[in-house]
Structures are given as C-alpha cells and as structure tokens.
C-alpha cells in the first residue's frame with residue numbers, strides 16, 4: 157500500500173467536497189474569539205484549519221453526551237438493545253486528540269467490551285491534522301509526547317507552505333485517497349521536508365513540567381495521600397467542567413427515561429463527572445469522596461497513575477482543555493509543577 | 502443518528518419471575534426469583550446482580566442464597582430510594598430484569614477445611630448468608646463456624662428463624678450484639694468489635710469473612726488482627742456506588758480497583774495499602 161501522498165493546498169476544498177459526497181463531515185469551526193467547536197459542516201468555508209483545541213474533544217462523537225442503550229415497553233415487557241451510530245468523517249483532529257481516542261479505545265475494548273462504543277467508532281473516519289507548533293500556553297503535549305502523531309487516524313495531514321503531506325493510516329484511508337483522485341505520490345523532497353519539520357518540532361515542544369515523562373506516575377504515587385496538594389484546589393467549584401472537556405474522561409451515569417404515556421421508555425447513558433458530590437455516595441449515606449480536594453486528587457490519579465498500571469498509558473494528552481476551561485483558573489501545568497517542587501522524587 | 506438493534510450487550514436484561522416474597526422488617530423485603538427460561542444463575546457467594554425496574558432504574562443487589570441450592574436465587578432488599586421502593590411494590594408472579602452475576606468469583610477452595618468467622622454488621626448479613634448457607638450445605642468440609650452479628654436494635658435482626666436453625670442443628674456458634682437494647686433483649690449490648698476478643702481461634706487455620714457498613718471495617722480488622730488472624734485470611738465485602746457493573750462507568754472505583762469487577766469481595770492484604778479502600 158502506498159503510504160505517503162501530497163495534496164496541493166488549492167485542492168483541499170475539492171477533497172472536502174469529495175468527503176461530503178461520501179458521508180457527513182464534522183470539523184472545527186470558530187465560535188468566539190478563542191473558542192472553537194467540532195460541528196457538522198455544510199459550508200466548507202466555515203472550517204477553521206488552525207484552531208485552539210475545541211471546547212469539547214471529538215470524544216463527543218465516540219461517546220455521545222447522551223445515548224440510548226435499551227428501549228423498552230412497559231406493557232409488552234419487551235426490551236431491545238440499540239446502538240446509535242452515524243457514518244461521519246472527522247476532519248482536522250489534532251495530534252493530541254488522536255491520543256485521547258486511543259485512551260478511550262483501550263478502555264472500551266477491554267472485556268467486557270462496550271459494543272455501543274466499538275460499533276460507533278467503526279463508522280467514524282478520522283482525518284487528523286498535525287500541529288506544527290503550540291496552540292497556547294496551557295498545552296503540555298511536550299512532556300506527554302503527544303505532539304508527534306503515531307496512530308489513531310485513517311489519514312493524516314501535515315501542513316507545509318503550498319501543500320499537505322498525507323500519511324495513510326488504514327485501508328479505509330487509502331481507499332478514500334485513491335477514490336478522490338486528487339493526490340500525488342510523495343517524493344523524496346517531501347520526506348526531507350517532513351524530517352526537517354519533525355526535527356524542528358522536537359526543538360519547539362519541550363517538557364512543560366519539571367519532571368521526566370516516566371517520573372509523572374511516581375510523582376502521583378508520592379503525592380497521593382500527602383499534604384502536597386495543600387491549597388491547590390481551594391478554589392475548585394466541583395463544576396465538572398474539567399472532566400467534561402477532557403478527551404480521556406469517560407465516566408458515565410445510566411438513567412431511565414419514560415414517555416408521558418408511561419409505556420415506552422429507554423435506558424440512557426449520559427456523561428457523568430467524578431467531581432460531582434454524589435458520584436461515590438452509597439445508600440447508607442457514606443460518601444467515599446466527600447471532600448472536593450479528594451475528588452480532584454482522584455482525577456489526577458486517573459490521568460497519571462491508575463491507567464498507567466492498567467493500560468500502560470497516561471490518560472492525559474496534554475491538550476490543556478481542563479486548564480483553559482476551568483472557571484477557577486486552576487491549571488494542570490501549574491499543579492504538576494507545584495507538586496514536583498513539593499515532592500522529592 | 503442511525504439506530505440498529507443488537508441481540509446482546511453488557512446491558513442485556515434477563516427476565517426472572519418472582520416466586521416468593523416476604524417482609525423481613527418494615528423496610529426490608531425478601532425475594533425468591535427464578536429465570537423465566539428455567540436456567541440457574543451461575544454464581545459464587547460474594548457476587549451480586551443488577552436488578553432492573555425499566556422506567557425507574559437499575560440497582561446492585563447482593564445474592565443472598567447459596568449456589569448449592571438450585572432452581573432459584575434470593576435477594577433481600579432494603580427500601581433506600583427510588584428503585585428499591587419500586588422493587589418493593591412487586592408481588593409473586595411479577596417479572597423483573599436481571600444482569601449478572603457481577604463481580605469476582607473468589608476461589609472457595611481457599612477456605613475449605615478451615616475454621617470460619619463471619620462478621621456481619623446490619624444488612625451485611627445479607628451477602629454473608631450466601632457464604633454461610635454454602636458452608637452449611639457442605640458442613641463436613643469446614644471446621645469451626647462462628648457467626649458474629651451486630652445490629653442497631655433487636656428488631657433489625659434478619660433471618661431469626663434461620664439463625665435458630667444454624668445454631669441448633671448445624672453446629673454453629675452464633676453471637677449477636679445490639680447497639681440499643683429493648684426490655685425483652687437478653688443478649689449483648691455494644692459494638693460488634695466487642696464480640697471478637699472473647700472468641701477462641703486457631704489463627705493459622707481461621708478465615709474471617711466480613712461485611713457491614715463502611716465505618717465498621719477498620720475496627721473489625723484491627724480486632725481480628727489482634728486475634729492473630731493473618732491478613733490474607735481476612736475477606737471483606739465492600740460496597741460502592743455502582744452504575745454499570747462492568748468496569749466502565751467509574752462510580753465504584755477504589756484506587757486502582759473497580760469494586761464491581763475486582764470485588765466486591767477482597768482479601769485484606771490486597772487492599773490494605775489502597776488509599777481509598779478502608
């Protein structure tokens with residue numbers, strides 16, 4: 157399979173139109189001065205190719221905020237399992253967000269597999285767009301090593317002055333490129349440019365936290381039950397924004413909805429947040445994470461400690477969304493740096 | 502959004518008939534169930550099921566019967582809120598949706614031939630009853646059996662008839678204490694931990710199986726360790742908020758563990774260093 161192609165920049169519009177002829181298209185759109193969102197695209201002109209990480213990551217297409225798991229009828233007592241899905245191409249997925257999707261995949265393929273997620277994922281086509289420089293000061297993709305795309309896409313676009321260099325990740329990606337007839341096979345000069353760019357990126361993206369990649373887990377283990385967190389989360393409102401916007405947070409709730417006729421209903425899965433006060437409360441009244449601070453420490457442990465033990469992956473992509481969106485202006489980068497000052501590794 | 506139907510997912514409900522119910526106290530009701538397709542629930546003591554009331558929700562409930570008795574399984578449910586209240590309204594003949602069994606199957610061979618101490622606080626006797634009846638159905642395979650039960654008041658003691666049976670016919674030591682006595686009460690008054698020092702144990706061959714309200718564990722474990730019982734001989738059944746039961750939703754997390762899959766039954770040595778366990 158031919159792996160590398162080039163697409164002249166002036167053909168991008170033709171390519172996106174071709175995509176639209178195959179499936180629905182979603183891509184980043186500017187919403188405010190510094191805010192962007194992934195949306196369904198009808199008007200291609202609206203796509204913002206250079207964007208700050210979207211408010212919500214693309215996980216919203218993989219694990220929707222609300223989805224039906226079961227439909228039931230109270231009278232016939234029939235229950236039906238349903239999977240909601242759509243044929244959709246995501247264009248412009250940032251390098252760090254590719255890692256976010258891989259984290260979710262790791263969780264959902266683990267037995268017992270989440271069929272709803274996996275089936276839906278198979279209907280999605282991912283066209284990634286490599287970041288050549290930092291989006292803003294909140295990002296920590298340098299230390300998380302998520303600034304070089306490795307996998308998780310069908311097609312990857314890397315931008316150069318007059319063209320995009322394309323890397324094919326899957327057979328699906330290859331089919332799309334071939335069918336569109338818009339691409340040329342990449343030549344030596346293109347690879348040279350790519351190598352130069354990747355080298356340049358190694359100079360641009362540097363660890364933003366005063367610890368090494370491998371030390372982050374140790375930092376959590378040491379900090380976990382100590383006073384190292386003192387003061388850091390005093391301003392936290394437990395609003396749950398940081399978990400909602402996080403590409404690797406997937407905690408959910410399951411609730412039933414029933415029609416007004418009290419006959420037909422469905423069991424729904426909705427996003428939940430470990431920051432909610434009642435998240436770990438049981439019927440006897442005991443709340444296992446009553447203190448706000450403990451809920452935040454739990455969140456950090458779920459990024460830098462537990463998933464490393466379980467999946468051998470950090471569940472932080474360094475996207476910076478949690479810091480960017482926090483109403484109390486609590487920054488992940490500053491928190492980690494403060495911990496590394498307070499904890500001797 | 503397109504929709505397709507599938508035969509089976511992690512959320513599949515299996516219908517069961519209610520074949521018997523009775524109130525054990527004002528707000529605790531017993532249910533005997535049988536799957537409508539006649540199959541048995543393939544479980545180990547310590548496991549639980551998700552019980553579904555379509556339109557209201559789903560709740561985790563311990564299996565209270567022993568797998569040695571076939572053709573049915575039993576649940577004992579306290580009215581705690583929305584779903585449990587709705588379950589209480591069910592009668593014999595009604596149908597209900599079940600998911601499970603959920604949770605770890607602990608190897609019962611580890612406790613075979615051993616002396617056992619069951620320590621139950623309040624409703625903790627419900628899941629322990631599955632172990633107890635299992636042991637009693639295989640009475641010869643086990644050593645000395647001691648049951649310690651702590652309840653708030655004498656009225657809250659569940660399974661009074663069965664307890665009598667256990668004591669009289671099955672060679673089981675039974676000790677009970679209540680926090681608050683009434684005039685008729687002739688037994689012990691005080692916390693459950695007060696029952697532990699006076700029992701006689703051979704530490705090497707004794708296993709303790711503990712279930713009760715969260716606050717109880719620390720004290721009971723301390724008392725058991727003081728008796729010389731080894732850390733890997735203490736078995737604990739922990740309760741956490743649960744939504745999915747399949748290790749995904751995050752609600753039941755205890756540090757590195759998911760209570761719904763890695764538990765709810767743990768050996769003390771597995772969790773003693775877990776910052777969220779006890």
Ligand SMILES: Cc1cc2nc3c(=O)[nH]c(=O)nc-3n(C[C@H](O)[C@H](O)[C@H](O)COP(=O)(O)OP(=O)(O)OC[C@H]3O[C@@H](n4cnc5c(N)ncnc54)[C@H](O)[C@@H]3O)c2cc1C
Nearest residue numbers: 437438439560561562563578579581582583584585742743
């Ligand atoms: C492994 C396990 C075994 C259990 N076994 C039994 C049993 O044998 N008998 C019994 O009576 N009860 C048992 N429980 C407790 C039972 O699940 C709760 O009482 C029930 O979920 C409350 O639901 P509700 O809709 O009636 O109450 P709600 O109206 O939902 O809420 C009442 C309270 O219950 C808490 N709660 C809600 N949902 C859950 C949940 N899914 N898990 C835990 N707490 C929750 C809420 O935080 C709230 O504090 C068990 C719980 C677990 C985790």
Ligand code: SF4
Nearest residue numbers: 392393395396398482
């Ligand atoms: S977004 Fe900020 S204020 Fe809200 S829960 Fe997260 S850390 Fe706390």
Ligand code: SF4
Nearest residue numbers: 402472473475476478
């Ligand atoms: S924890 Fe923050 S920086 Fe890390 S992936 Fe989640 S939102 Fe992005």
Ligand code: FES
Nearest residue numbers: 746749750751761
């Ligand atoms: S109940 Fe959902 S992870 Fe355990």
